[in-house]
Amino acid sequence: MAPYSALTALALSASLAAGSVTIRKTGTAPTGYEVDFKYTNASANRILIGGGLQPFTDQFHTTLRSSALYDPKDYKAGDFYVRVGRVDFHHPLPSGVYSFAYLVDCDFAPRCSIDTGKLFVDPDLPPFRNTEEDQVASTFQVPFDPAFQLSTGATPADFDYGLSAPEGERGTIKTVNYTSPGSIHPAPDVHDFSIYLPAEYGTVPGKKYPLLYMSHGAGGNGADWENLGRASAILDNLIREGHIEPTVAVMPSFYNLDDSLPKFVYGDATNRAPPPTAQHVRENYVKYLFPWVESHYDVCDKPSCRAFSGLSLGGRLTYEMYVNATDMFDYYGFFSPAASAPFVDAAAVAANPGLAQKGLYVGYGLYDSVFDLARGLQNAFDGLDFEYISRVAPYGSHYWPTWQDNFWWFGVTALWKPIPFTQETGR
Numbered sequence: 498m499a500p501y502s503a504l505t506a507l508a509l510s511a512s513l514a515a516g517s518v519t520i521r522k523t524g525t526a527p528t529g530y531e532v533d534f535k536y537t538n539a540s541a542n543r544i545l546i547g548g549g550l551q552p553f554t555d556q557f558h559t560t561l562r563s564s565a566l567y568d569p570k571d572y573k574a575g576d577f578y579v580r581v582g583r584v585d586f587h588h589p590l591p592s593g594v595y596s597f598a599y600l601v602d603c604d605f606a607p608r609c610s611i612d613t614g615k616l617f618v619d620p621d622l623p624p625f626r627n628t629e630e631d632q633v634a635s636t637f638q639v640p641f642d643p644a645f646q647l648s649t650g651a652t653p654a655d656f657d658y659g660l661s662a663p664e665g666e667r668g669t670i671k672t673v674n675y676t677s678p679g680s681i682h683p684a685p686d687v688h689d690f691s692i693y694l695p696a697e698y699g700t701v702p703g704k705k706y707p708l709l710y711m712s713h714g715a716g717g718n719g720a721d722w723e724n725l726g727r728a729s730a731i732l733d734n735l736i737r738e739g740h741i742e743p744t745v746a747v748m749p750s751f752y753n754l755d756d757s758l759p760k761f762v763y764g765d766a767t768n769r770a771p772p773p774t775a776q777h778v779r780e781n782y783v784k785y786l787f788p789w790v791e792s793h794y795d796v797c798d799k800p801s802c803r804a805f806s807g808l809s810l811g812g813r814l815t816y817e818m819y820v821n822a823t824d825m826f827d828y829y830g831f832f833s834p835a836a837s838a839p840f841v842d843a844a845a846v847a848a849n850p851g852l853a854q855k856g857l858y859v860g861y862g863l864y865d866s867v868f869d870l871a872r873g874l875q876n877a878f879d880g881l882d883f884e885y886i887s888r889v890a891p892y893g894s895h896y897w898p899t900w901q902d903n904f905w906w907f908g909v910t911a912l913w914k915p916i917p918f919t920q921e922t923g924r
């Protein structure tokens with residue numbers, strides 16, 4: 498009878514909980530858009546919306562160590578508390594990316610988890626995942642409305658590059674398994690990555706595409722860039738607006754590469770397995786990931802059309818690639834890099850002249866917890882008179898809106914552009 502009761506439980510839970518998120522253009526203040534959240538669970542006492550719904554920083558109460566987050570509409574404590582067993586909540590939101598989950602009978606997001614039956618993604622807005630439960634947030638992007646939101650060069654607030662491209666101009670993104678001896682996830686000797694193939698891919702016989710790697714950060718995996726950062730939408734828009742040529746992007750995962758380190762369980766906030774060192778990851782990728790990608794996809798095999806980028810600890814990995822796999826890539830995108838001194842100096846460049854011949858881009862947020870580290874890297878490049886591209890996201894803290902911003906401007910200003918970069922205006 499076991500299969501029968503399992504089926505009953507499934508049907509029951511499906512009928513008990515229903516959700517939806519609707520983004521509505523209102524034509525009214527404060528932002529011109531409202532988002533409706535609905536989630537029903539008849540047996541719950543209280544449901545909260547947990548997640549990064551506050552996109553902007555209260556700059557007067559923020560330091561590099563802590564961010565005071567702030568809503569466009571005056572947020573009041575308790576606004577997210579709702580009637581018994583039901584969320585039916587309308588919220589004006591400005592342009593940008595938002596990730597959230599519903600917390601059911603549970604007050605504090607870090608204590609609520611899928612495992613305990615207290616955290617749920619929106620069933621109508623499922624995350625992009627590699628494996629079941631490795632992503633515990635639903636994500637949506639709110640459009641910009643110039644009638645209500647101000648966007649200038651100094652205070653950009655138009656993040657529409659994260660919106661889905663029109664049908665017919667969208668690439669595809671999917672999870673792929675590759676052979677990686679020693680891997681412990683998702684199966685012995687099998688590891689996985691996400692891959693974005695541009696809309697044009699496969700339609701031009703014999704064409705090889707430039708190849709961009711994009712790393713996640715601490716606690717993340719290869720599904721994060723798509724699920725939390727809408728990477729495929731940003732790539733589509735970079736390509737269709739002519740900022741980059743059609744490009745293949747690979748988003749690998751640096752946990753569970755082998756059994757020499759404790760197993761990391763994706764999506765489990767209580768699992769604190771330490772990340773592997775960047776050196777460990779680089780050696781593994783060079784041995785297994787890079788050759789596999791090149792032999793299975795129509796990608797270029799020259800450094801001039803290869804790039805490596807990453808956020809936070811993935812920015813640290815990008816730095817390791819730059820120093821120790823220098824000849825593999827001509828472009829490096831450091832997004833909120835958690836890399837620390839000692840950095841490259843004149844002696845390092847004398848020993849490895851390739852370090853001075855790269856397309857370098859360093860991006861971070863003005864309120865980023867790794868602001869000092871990122872500045873340290875820029876100081877090292879300044880000391881060597883390197884002409885790199887710099888991007889400071891004006892409102893940015895150590896979160897996905899900053900990395901969306903950093904990635905977009907990496908594409909617009911640096912990726913596949915002639916090297917060396919110059920100090921002349923980009924206009």
Ligand SMILES: *[C@@H]1O[C@H](CO)[C@@H](O)[C@H](O)[C@H]1NC(C)=O
Binds near residue numbers: 513538542
């Ligand atoms: C509904 O609420 C109950 C009671 O808190 C909880 O045990 C269950 O996991 C919830 N299910 C869903 C799908 O929200």
Ligand SMILES: *[C@@H]1O[C@H](CO)[C@@H](O)[C@H](O)[C@H]1NC(C)=O
Binds near residue numbers: 672673683687
């Ligand atoms: C990857 O391998 C795992 C484990 O064998 C399997 O469950 C999963 O379906 C595979 N994914 C793909 C996309 O082939």
Ligand SMILES: *[C@@H]1O[C@H](CO)[C@@H](O)[C@H](O)[C@H]1NC(C)=O
Binds near residue numbers: 775776816821
């Ligand atoms: C480069 O690799 C060496 C070992 O080969 C390691 O000691 C060093 O820390 C690495 N450099 C960086 C910047 O990670």
